[in-house]
Amino acid sequence: MLKIGFVFLILALVLTVAMQPANASVLRQSSQIGIFGEVVNVTGDHPRAVAGEIDITLNTAKGPVEITANPGTVIRVPGMEQPSVEDIPLGSPVAVLASNGQAASILVKPVRPVRSRHFTGIVTGVGEDGIVEIEDDRGRKISAPLADGPSVLKPGYMVTAVLDQDLNSGAILITGLDQALDNLKRLQAALERAEKDPATGKLAALRQRLNENGDRHLTMAQNVLNRTGPSRQGQLKERFDAAQNAYGQGMSRFRAGRPSATVSGIVTSIDQQRKLLMVQPARSALVQVIIDGDTAIKFQGRDIPFSRLDVANRVQVRYGLEFRVASRVSVSAGATLDKTAAKVLLATRDPGEVTGTVLDIERFPGELPHITLRDKESQHTVTLNMSQESVVLRNGAPSAVNRDLLDTEVTAIFYPDSLELIELDSQAADGENSPIRGVIHRFVAKNLPGNLSILTRDGAVRTFSRTGETVVRRNGRQVSINEVRLGDLVRANTRILLASGDAAPVLEVLSLSSPPLAPIHGTITGITDAGQGSMRATITTNKLDIVDVLVDADTQVVQKGKSIGLDGLALGQRIVNGAYHPISREAARLTVQPPRAARISGEITLVEEYLSAVTIQPRQGDPVILIFPQNENPVITRQNKRGLKLSDLKAGDRVRAAFYDPATNRVLRIVLAPKPDLDY
Numbered sequence: 001m002l003k004i005g006f007v008f009l010i011l012a013l014v015l016t017v018a019m020q021p022a023n024a025s026v027l028r029q030s031s032q033i034g035i036f037g038e039v040v041n042v043t044g045d046h047p048r049a050v051a052g053e054i055d056i057t058l059n060t061a062k063g064p065v066e067i068t069a070n071p072g073t074v075i076r077v078p079g080m081e082q083p084s085v086e087d088i089p090l091g092s093p094v095a096v097l098a099s100n101g102q103a104a105s106i107l108v109k110p111v112r113p114v115r116s117r118h119f120t121g122i123v124t125g126v127g128e129d130g131i132v133e134i135e136d137d138r139g140r141k142i143s144a145p146l147a148d149g150p151s152v153l154k155p156g157y158m159v160t161a162v163l164d165q166d167l168n169s170g171a172i173l174i175t176g177l178d179q180a181l182d183n184l185k186r187l188q189a190a191l192e193r194a195e196k197d198p199a200t201g202k203l204a205a206l207r208q209r210l211n212e213n214g215d216r217h218l219t220m221a222q223n224v225l226n227r228t229g230p231s232r233q234g235q236l237k238e239r240f241d242a243a244q245n246a247y248g249q250g251m252s253r254f255r256a257g258r259p260s261a262t263v264s265g266i267v268t269s270i271d272q273q274r275k276l277l278m279v280q281p282a283r284s285a286l287v288q289v290i291i292d293g294d295t296a297i298k299f300q301g302r303d304i305p306f307s308r309l310d311v312a313n314r315v316q317v318r319y320g321l322e323f324r325v326a327s328r329v330s331v332s333a334g335a336t337l338d339k340t341a342a343k344v345l346l347a348t349r350d351p352g353e354v355t356g357t358v359l360d361i362e363r364f365p366g367e368l369p370h371i372t373l374r375d376k377e378s379q380h381t382v383t384l385n386m387s388q389e390s391v392v393l394r395n396g397a398p399s400a401v402n403r404d405l406l407d408t409e410v411t412a413i414f415y416p417d418s419l420e421l422i423e424l425d426s427q428a429a430d431g432e433n434s435p436i437r438g439v440i441h442r443f444v445a446k447n448l449p450g451n452l453s454i455l456t457r458d459g460a461v462r463t464f465s466r467t468g469e470t471v472v473r474r475n476g477r478q479v480s481i482n483e484v485r486l487g488d489l490v491r492a493n494t495r496i497l498l499a500s501g502d503a504a505p506v507l508e509v510l511s512l513s514s515p516p517l518a519p520i521h522g523t524i525t526g527i528t529d530a531g532q533g534s535m536r537a538t539i540t541t542n543k544l545d546i547v548d549v550l551v552d553a554d555t556q557v558v559q560k561g562k563s564i565g566l567d568g569l570a571l572g573q574r575i576v577n578g579a580y581h582p583i584s585r586e587a588a589r590l591t592v593q594p595p596r597a598a599r600i601s602g603e604i605t606l607v608e609e610y611l612s613a614v615t616i617q618p619r620q621g622d623p624v625i626l627i628f629p630q631n632e633n634p635v636i637t638r639q640n641k642r643g644l645k646l647s648d649l650k651a652g653d654r655v656r657a658a659f660y661d662p663a664t665n666r667v668l669r670i671v672l673a674p675k676p677d678l679d680y
Contacts, residue, residue, distance in 0.1 A: 032099040035065055039092045042085060043519065044577030044591065054085045054577065056103070058094065064380070067096060067103045074105040083108075084593070086521040086576045089542060116164045116175070117544040122224040123157045124232070128619060129601045130656040130673075132174055133526070134161055137220040139227065139283055140548045141526030141538045143571055145599070145657035147173045147671040148639050155232070156239020157181075158217050165544055166635070169659035169668040170574065170596035172525050172540055180217045181246055187213065191254045207256040214247035218321060219261040226284035244321055259321045263287045267313045275306065277326065279317055289319040289326040299331040333451070334444035337486045340547070342455055344518045344582040345439045345487055351416040352475065352513065354382055355437075355492045358405045369401045371421065373412055384414050384421040391476065393425040393493075411493035413476040413513070423476035425493035425511075436462070436496070439515070440488045445481065450504040454490050463504045464496060470507045474514065487583040488512040517579040517588055520547060523595075524573045535566055537587070539575055549580045549587040556589045568592075572599070598662040600624050604653045609646055614667075616655055626660050626667045638672040 037058030044054045052071040057064055069075070069085045077083035088094070093109040119142055125133035132153065135141045142163065146153070153159075162176035187210055194203040221240045228236055247259045268286065269278035275291040291297075291306050298304065309315075314332040319325060337345075359381065360372040368386040375382065392399050399405075405426075413423045438456035445451075450463045472479055474488075491511040498505065526538030526548075534552035541547065551557070551566045559568060572595035580587045602618035612628040628634065628646050636644035654673035660666060 032097060032104065035060055035067070035096045035098065037061075037065060037094065037096075039088055039090055039094055040064070042088065042090065042521075056085070056088075056106075058096070064378075066101070067098050068101055069103045069106065073103045075108075076106070077108045084574075084576065086574065087542060115544075116162055117546075118160055119163050119546065120160045120220075121158070122221055122236070123153060123155050123159055124224065124228065124236070125155060126153050132161075134159065134174075135224050135227075135526075135528075137223040138548070139528065139536060140546050141528050141536075142172070142174075142540070142546070143526050144172045144174050145601070145671060146177070147175045147637060147656065148674070153177070154239065155235040156221070156237075156242075158221060158243065163540070163544065165540075165542075166659070166669055170523060171572075171599065171657075171659050171669070172523065173657070173671065180213075181243065183213070184210075184246060184250060188250050188254070195254075207254055210247075210250060210254060210256045211260075214251065215260045215262055215318065218244060218247065218259055219263075222261045223281070223284055226281075260318055260327065261321055262316060262318045263289075264316045265314075267309060267311055267315055270309055270311060272307065277309070277315075277317070277329070279315060287317075287319075289317055289324050291326055291329070295326045295329060297329040297331070300333060304331070333448070334442050335486055337439065337441045337455065338583075341487055341582045341585075342439060342441070345489065345515055346455065346457060346459070348489070348516055348518065348582075350489050350491065350513050351516070352422075353411065353413055353491055355411045356409065358408050358410055361401060361403065361405060371401070371405075371412070371424065373410065376409070382419070384412055384419050384424075386421050390421040391423045393423070395426055399426075411491060411511075413491065413493075413511075423473070423493070436490060436494050437492045438462075438490050440484065440486055440490060440512070443484055443486060452484075452507065452510075465504045465506045466510065467506060471509045472512065473509065474512045476511075484510070484512065485514075485583070487515050489515055515582055518582045520549070520575060520578040520580055522547075522575055524569060524571055524575065524592075527569060527571060535569070537569060537590075539578070547580075547585070549578075549585050549590075551587050551590065555587045558589075558591045559593065564592075597659040597668050600658050600660070601655055604649055604651055604655060607646070607649050607651060612646065614646070614649055616658060624660075625665060626658060627665050628667050634667045634669055636670045636672065639674045644672075 035058060037060035039056060040059045041057040042054060054069045055066060056069055057066050075083050075085065075088070077087050088106065088108055095107045095109070097104045119134060119136070121134040121136035123132060124135045130145045131143055132146045133141060133143045142161070144163065147164070158180035160178045161174045164173045164175040166173060187206065191203070191206050191210065194200055194206055221243060225233065225236045225240055244259050251257050251259065263279050263281055265279045265281040267277060268280045277289050277291055279287045279289070281287065296303065297306060297309065299308070309331065314335060316330045316332070317326050318328045320327065354373055354375050356373045356376040358371060359374050362370040362372070370383050370385055372381055372383045386401065392401055408426050410424050410426050412421060414421050436454060436456065438454045440452070441455040441461055442453040443451070447467055449465050452466045453461050453463045455461050466481070472481055472484060474483060489512065491513060493509070494507070494511045495509040496505040497508050520539055520541065522539045522541035524537050525540045528536045530536045530550060534550055536548050537551050538546060538548045551569065555566060557564050557566055557568060569592065573592045574596065575590055576593050577589070577591035578587065579589045600616055600618055602616045604614055605617045605623060606615040608614070612630065613625055615623050615625050617623045633645055635642060636648070638644060655670060656673050657671045659668040661668065
């Protein structure tokens with residue numbers, strides 16, 4: 001019957017689409033129509049979001065269509081019981097019934113969702129309720145139930161966790177753990193085999209791998225230890241010392257060097273006489289290292305003396321943990337854009353820029369010209385309004401607006417709200433002067449060759465030279481070079497001069513815009529105190545990307561239309577409409593909803609099959625009776641064994657995590673502790 005109903009729904013939608021053209025103008029006028037398309041944008045960046053209205057843009061066969069989902073919209077996503085708008089992934093094919101621009105229902109066609117990912121970090125907490133806290137060296141934190149893993153797990157262990165996203169409950173589970181020291185044992189076994197059979201030629205590579213693995217493990221452990229408060233440092237320090245000793249023995253046994261760690265940051269102090277260097281990392285305490293005659297100091301691949309180092313240099317230092325002597329110092333010419341931020345920025349589209357062809361120039365009595373362009377990427381048209389302050393350039397020189405501009409490829413910068421033209425610049429498209437679009441990847445304020453690099457839209461890093469003659473514009477206005485920032489969007493009317501030989505091309509005009517706020521949706525899976533009345537929230541998105549944002553007094557935190565402040569944030573809450581600055585990762589807005597499912601852990605004290613119910617007694621509080629639905633079996637697992645049923649449950653079974661609908665107490669998923677292990 002369900003399949004027949006689904007077929008009738010699709011037929012109804014097809015018939016409706018056949019009778020009604022799917023475009024934005026008709027959509028706003030007809031009573032009810034059906035649309036098939038692909039979700040290309042979901043945004044709540046407008047005042048109506050407080051009332052629960054979210055705008056969705058669909059790419060259909062007849063062009064883009066914008067609809068609005070409201071609290072009454074029925075949303076169906078395969079594999080999910082009660083999905084909401086944030087559960088619709090970008091790129092999803094959907095079928096929509098809408099009336100006057102308001103979506104009555106949205107059906108997501110079945111897709112294969114991302115269900116799991118790996119997360120490497122240091123265990124910082126193991127709760128009696130089965131919750132494991134893991135923090136990585138960037139400060140991102142995951143707090144999730146351990147569905148399967150070692151029975152003995154202590155703070156300070158470095159692990160790689162397999163995170164599983166349960167679509168039914170919306171919960172994040174840890175379904176597997178691999179300890180770094182277990183990997184060390186496997187690596188040592190491989191080294192022993194390579195020693196016995198030198199003909200394989202693997203010994204040198206395995207030694208290098210042991211050295212690098214040790215540095216990575218101990219660096220991460222050191223960073224987490226430095227950020228941890230005094231009350232929790234004891235156990236972490238104990239495990240750090242044990243790990244350092246284990247790597248030390250292995251490296252000594254296989255002649256793979258000595259245990260080391262790496263610190264990246266800014267040089268804050270240099271003692272030339274005592275050969276001491278102080279480095280300030282971004283999020284932890286100062287690190288002091290010793291420079292000796294064997295320390296390799298390099299800048300752009302060339303050896304430089306210790307005397308060339310300067311305060312405020314950006315460096316990466318590898319140093320021995322026993323005597324803190326630096327083995328290598330790499331000096332960077334400037335800051336480099338974070339990979340995570342780069343990924344977010346490359347996906348953004350500057351709303352105040354269009355590159356394309358001039359189609360028409362209209363003049364009306366008493367008005368300045370109106371210029372119509374066709375966007376090169378989307379093929380959409382836009383008409384921009386000139387003002388007295390609008391600037392029109394042809395190959396960099398001021399130009400009048402006349403019919404000669406027709407069919408010319410240009411880049412136009414404008415105010416999105418009013419469509420007022422700020423700057424229009426023709427494009428040179430020959431050889432090296434082809435338009436460049438991307439983000440500022442690296443920037444050095446000094447006038448040096450190759451002092452600026454741009455990460456282009458196709459993922460390539462291109463190096464350029466900025467000179468004293470380079471004109472820098474932001475949003476069409478000329479600005480000082482001091483206003484250039486990492487992550488600035490590079491617009492297509494940036495112009496370069498051809499360089500001779502292997503020299504980096506010279507920037508003639510660098511056209512920039514400030515990066516817009518990046519949207520974020522997902523579940524809060526970690527919260528840490530950031531000091532000064534702020535906190536860091538780790539958000540796991542619906543695609544299992546992990547992003548940490550800074551939440552402070554300036555962040556707008558809203559639930560059900562009311563401001564709740566940062567103290568109202570809690571683990572498991574869903575971010576349905578969030579925005580943050582991708583460079584600083586400061587959250588500007590977080591609209592939250594309660595967790596989709598409640599969670600309990602404890603012991604099963606009663607199984608009533610005739611009532612389809614179990615009773616769970618937590619360590620603290622009253623027992624909870626959970627109801628099993630009649631029409632489907634919830635997922636029940638023990639040591640990753642699926643397919644368990646209500647009849648498999650027994651009084652005395654330990655429950656690591658049971659997820660249920662708090663309104664009905666209906667079971668969504670149960671994770672049992674392994675037998676005979678009674679720890680959970």
